[in-house]
Amino acid sequence: MSSGPDPSSTPRESTEPADRSGGSRRPEIGPRPLRKPGRGETSVRDMVGALLILVPIALLLFSVGSSCSFAPGGPVEDAESGPTVNVAERLAEYDRGSAFPIRVPDVPFRANSTDRGPVEGGGTAVRVGYITPDADYLSLVQTDGSTEGVLATESGAAGRGEGPPLNRGTTTAAGLTWEVYQAEGGEPYRIATLPGDPEVRVLITGSASEEQFGTLARAVVDAPPVAAGS
Structure with a gap:
């Protein structure tokens, strides 16, 4: 009695594809596909x-x-810092085309600015800015404009749609009576009319003390006027 073929001796077909060399193909090794990060x-x-x-x-x-540093009351300037201008030279230049005589005060303050411009209602304003030894400031304005006009111009109230500073009475300095105007919480504007013809008004304002205001007022009154247009 013959038996069937031995399964162990029967060749099996490989399930792996053969490569060209006759062996089975191994998994390919190469760059992996890009993966979107999580x-x-x-x-x-x-x-x-x-x-x-x-x-x-x-x-x-x-x-x-x-x-x-934060300065809620405004910037504090060193009395020695910032620009310095020659007041005598600048005011002499302004005087050449001025309709009124300009005075050059001699004060122990440092001048750091000068300016000339129109006044509301007519006239011209000549301005000088000073820094005191205490690092406060004073602004001196000489003008042939009216009291109302120079006050409105220098306070800037009209441009802000506000009323002018209120009249707070008068004060005396350098033999003159100065009208004092001041808005609530603002700085005082002191205005006086100098003796002589043509009529010239002086306005002084700023953060400096009353004593320093008096020093500037006396210097302006004592200064001889330069002939207009000289």
Whole structure:
């Protein structure tokens, strides 16, 4: 009795495709396909990038802020800092085209600005800004305009749609009577008419003390007027 073929001796077909060399093909090794990063990975990466940008900016702002100080009453200026102008030269230039004589006061203050411009209602204003040794300031205005006109111009109330500073009475300095105008919480505007012809008014305002106002008032009154147009 013959038996069937031995299964162990029967050749089996390979399930793996053969390569050209006759052996079975191994899995190919190469670059993997690109994978879109997960939401969690993207969020962390963006956060790190943002921190790398924001940290240097924050450090810069902190260093700048720590070197500044807040002055609620306005900037405090060193009495020796800022520009200095030659008042005599500037006022001599303005005087050449002036319709009224201009005075050059001799004061122990540093002049840091001069200006000339029109006055509301007619006339011209010649201005000098001073810094006192206490780092306060005074503004001197000489004009042939009216009291109302120079007050409106220098206070700037009309441009802001406000009424003019209120009359607070009078004060005496350098032998003259000065009308005092002041808005609530503002600086006083003192106005006087100088003796002589043509009529010239002087306005003094600023943050300086009454004593320093008196010093400037006396210097203006004592200064000889320069002939208009000279």
